[in-house]
Amino acid sequence: MTRKLVIDTDTAGDDTQALLMAALADSVDLEALTVVAGNVEFDYEVENAKYTLDMAGVADEVPVYEGSRSPLVKEFDHVDHVHGEGGLGGELFPETGIDSADGHAVDAIVAAARESPGEVTLACIGPLTNVALALRREPDLNDLLDEVWVMGGALATLGNDTPAAEFNFWVDPDAAKVVLNELDVTLVDWGLTLRQGTIGGARLDEFTEADTPYADFCAEITSHARAFSEERFGTDAATFPDTLTLACLVNPDLVEEAETYFVDVDEREGMTRGYSLIDELGITDGEPRTRVVESVDEAAFERMVGDMLVHADPERSV
Ligand code: RIB
Numbered sequence: 001m002t003r004k005l006v007i008d009t010d011t012a013g014d015d016t017q018a019l020l021m022a023a024l025a026d027s028v029d030l031e032a033l034t035v036v037a038g039n040v041e042f043d044y045e046v047e048n049a050k051y052t053l054d055m056a057g058v059a060d061e062v063p064v065y066e067g068s069r070s071p072l073v074k075e076f077d078h079v080d081h082v083h084g085e086g087g088l089g090g091e092l093f094p095e096t097g098i099d100s101a102d103g104h105a106v107d108a109i110v111a112a113a114r115e116s117p118g119e120v121t122l123a124c125i126g127p128l129t130n131v132a133l134a135l136r137r138e139p140d141l142n143d144l145l146d147e148v149w150v151m152g153g154a155l156a157t158l159g160n161d162t163p164a165a166e167f168n169f170w171v172d173p174d175a176a177k178v179v180l181n182e183l184d185v186t187l188v189d190w191g192l193t194l195r196q197g198t199i200g201g202a203r204l205d206e207f208t209e210a211d212t213p214y215a216d217f218c219a220e221i222t223s224h225a226r227a228f229s230e231e232r233f234g235t236d237a238a239t240f241p242d243t244l245t246l247a248c249l250v251n252p253d254l255v256e257e258a259e260t261y262f263v264d265v266d267e268r269e270g271m272t273r274g275y276s277l278i279d280e281l282g283i284t285d286g287e288p289r290t291r292v293v294e295s296v297d298e299a300a301f302e303r304m305v306g307d308m309l310v311h312a313d314p315e316r317s318v
């Protein structure tokens with residue numbers, strides 16, 4: 001059975017690979033993209049999203065709704081230094097000429113949920129501003145949605161944007177707090193990404209050798225990130241947090257271990273802005289409602305990425 005899917009994205013870097021995975025997988029029906037402020041300047045993100053859909057041959061079927069251009073409350077910085085200017089490696093600046101859909105992303109999320117109660121899965125791979133606003137517009141959002149998957153947080157591990165925080169939660173910690181407190185979320189965090197959602201340069205080069213349009217695109221969007229990784233960590237690799245999230249959603253058998261905990265976010269400005277707390281020992285009286293993905297079948301994940309890039313079919317061996 002195909003599942004209806006809406007993706008909220010700050011399209012740059014591996015967001016593109018997550019979108020490709022969703023567009024190419026038969027088990028999900030990608031209904032819409034909603035764009036949120038995050039990785040790079042907003043208009044680049046919108047074009048990056050349209051370009052990716054176009055590449056997957058679904059730009060006519062999947063509307064792109066523009067959403068929040070800034071977080072709920074706080075100032076933030078883009079991360080062009082990670083993904084390259086524009087977010088696709090630094091040399092690709094699409095101008096698709098494709099129109100955005102009429103209406104605001106927040107309304108699109110609410111409308112999709114109301115139209116098909118209990119049938120729509122929401123995948124959130126950017127800061128959570130649009131989703132928090134959708135919750136304020138439709139307080140029954142949790143009941144109306146089927147599943148909510150979020151990439152964000154750094155659970156009991158160092159952040160990537162600051163020592164305390166992962167990027168998506170750091171950008172809009174107020175929104176992340178609302179979403180984790182009010183929705184039943186399955187969470188893929190930065191720690192899992194480092195443990196099992198990172199692909200080494202040699203493996204990435206193997207994909208590129210296939211010389212397919214998707215593999216070439218992946219090589220382009222990871223070029224700057226690989227150099228960044230080399231410089232910061234001394235490792236030639238690229239992280240795929242958003243792609244890992246979509247892979248788990250598309251193929252739930254990928255998830256080997258998951259537990260439900262109370263997870264909360266520090267929304268205060270300062271050095272712990274965006275810090276994600278996980279109450280692993282049940283010490284607080286917070287309600288455990290966040291399902292945390294703790295381990296995945298890493299080899300199967302890499303296979304899905306390879307099958308997507310080389311054969312245009314992420315589910316080829318699922
Ligand atoms: O911290 C990882 C997140 O921010 C991902 O969603 C990716 O897009 C990144 O920039």
Ligand code: CA
Nearest residue numbers: 010015125126
């Ligand atoms: Ca993202």
